[in-house]
Amino acid sequence: MQIHKIIQALEQFAPPTLRESYDNVGLLTGDAAWHCTGILISLDATEEVVLEAKARGCNLVISHHPIIFGGLKKITGSNYVEKAVIASIKNDIALYAIHTNLDNVKEGVNGRISDLLELRNRQIILPKTGFLRKLISFVPIDKIDIVRNALFSAGAGQIGNYSECSFQAEGTGSFLAGEGTNPYAGQQGSRHYEKESRLEVIFPSYLERGVISALKASHPYEEVAFDVVELQNQWDRVGSGIIGELVEEMEELQFLGRLKELFRVPVVRHTELRNKTIRRIAVCGGAGSFLVNRALQLKADIYVTGDMKYHEFFDANGQMVIADVGHFETEQFTVDLLYDILAEKFPTFAVFKTGVLTNPVNYYI
Template identity: 70%
Template sequence: MIISNIIAGLESFAPPVYQESYDNAGLLTGEPGWHCSGIVVALDATEAVVLEAKARGANLIVAHHPIVFSGLKKINGKNYVEKAVIAAIKNDIAIYAIHTNLDNVMDGVNGRIADILGLLNRRVMAPRQNTLRKLYTFVPPAHLEQVRSALFAAGGGQIGQYSECSFQSEGEGSFRAGDHANPFVGEIGKRHLEPEVKLEMVFPAYLEPAMIAALKSSHPYEEVAYDLISLTNSFDMVGTGIIGELPEPVAETAFLERLKNVFRVPVIRHTPFTGKPVQRVAFCGGAGSFLVNNALQLKADIYITGDMKYHEFFDANDRLVIADVGHFESEQYTVDLLYDILAEKFPTFAVFKTGVRTNPVNYYI
């Protein structure tokens, strides 16, 4: 198994195109062509995690947080970032980061917490805009199912929780084959009319090359007619944060007690209680203060995140409870998520969860 194969598996789950502009996800050290001897999954690729990978005989670390966010002008070990990079290079260990792209897919970091909390009727809090396209093509009726199935297999036709979505309408196409053409139907030099089906299908923009390749390989015509349209529709399966509902309302104090157990924290910073039961729950792993207004607009009873600053707590406006469980704590189950993704895609390969606790924050009680 080479590292590029493992990266392809991860990126089929969380495409790099969905990372935020400030992010630095991807292969940070090492080469994609290396043979992989084993994988360690971690939240942070610190020096201790690099040395752990070496001890386990693994030469790939898959981490949520990129150890390198901005350019390094010097690498002399003066801070934890440089120490980790030096250790990785010295020991031929590759580091791959899968960060905000994993945050921004429905079944990613936030989806895993929604699973643990048992949230129903989930949706993304801030869906991505301008990430969808629509394909129109024209197919002879006898080849319609062949083309449609190929486009579905390439990733087209997904709308929310529904797959294989398309629309067709019947019509008649015309063309005249030139002297050097090799027409599937009709005669060279003569106008030809052919019954055709107009096939429409939505797809994520990043899949355009795969969709066009599938169309051309499955379509019988020498020259395939198609149109691509950019859509302004939001993509409800991609974006930041998740909101859902508990099966039954829960008292605020009881729900916070549950959060302490789920996130394994001795204390939760929170805004004043509203006196209402909790049923609609919004969540964003990591630093999620930017989604407070979204939580309010979506009428959440509680918004759970990390890294809230003092003045940002005032944004609750006594309309919901903001609960800060900590940055590391809110993302700790990402290690389990990455392990499960890799174990499913590469069931016979050696994948290890890190035994290093990388949280730099401690609590004195």
């Protein structure tokens, strides 16, 4: 199997277009045309992980964090980034990163944390805008179902938990077929009026090429009239963080104890307790201080994240508890998530989870 087939499966789950603008995702070293000998999954692609991949006979490392984040002006092995890059190139091991695009899909990093906490009634804390498009086309009435079904098959028509959503209105279109045409109806040189349906569907921007191809392939006209309109609607399946509810409310100290157990941490940094029960939980894997105000607006009882700075704890303002369990700790289950995606897609292929602990933070208890 070529590496690009594996990349394709990952990017169907978390398209690169959903990444944050500052991010660096995708294939960082290596060649997508290489035949893959095995996959090693890790949170970080350090030199030690690359050498582990070599020892296991894997020539593809898939990591959550991109080892190349900013520009590299020298590759001399003077730091951990350069050492990892040198090791990957020297040993013909491809490095692939799937970072904020995996954070931003509802079933991604934060979805896995929500599974761990058994949250119900989940919603994205900060949904994305500008990622939805509306396709409008005009179809002969007798062909409307053929075109509509083709668009649905291409991924159009999803709104929240509803699929196959469309709008249809009837009217009359006109055209005059010129020289060299082969019109579906009417004749060259004569204006023709055709009963048509206006068909509208919504789709995510990364599906645009496939949706338009499906429209043209299924539409009976030689020249298909259509509009693609960028929408500013929030997309409730894509964005930062997740908020949901526990099946049963818990005491604050009981819930903090549960965090220690589930995330396997020796300590949880948190704001002052409010002496209230916990029911509504906001989560964000990695560094999540940017969502504190939004979690407050959504009436979270507690916000679970990592990398909170001293002054950022004040932002809770006594209205909720902030619990910092660590950057690595909140994202550690991403390895399992990626493993499950690949194991389902390629059940007979060699996929491994790293045995290297890449967390640079240690605790003295």
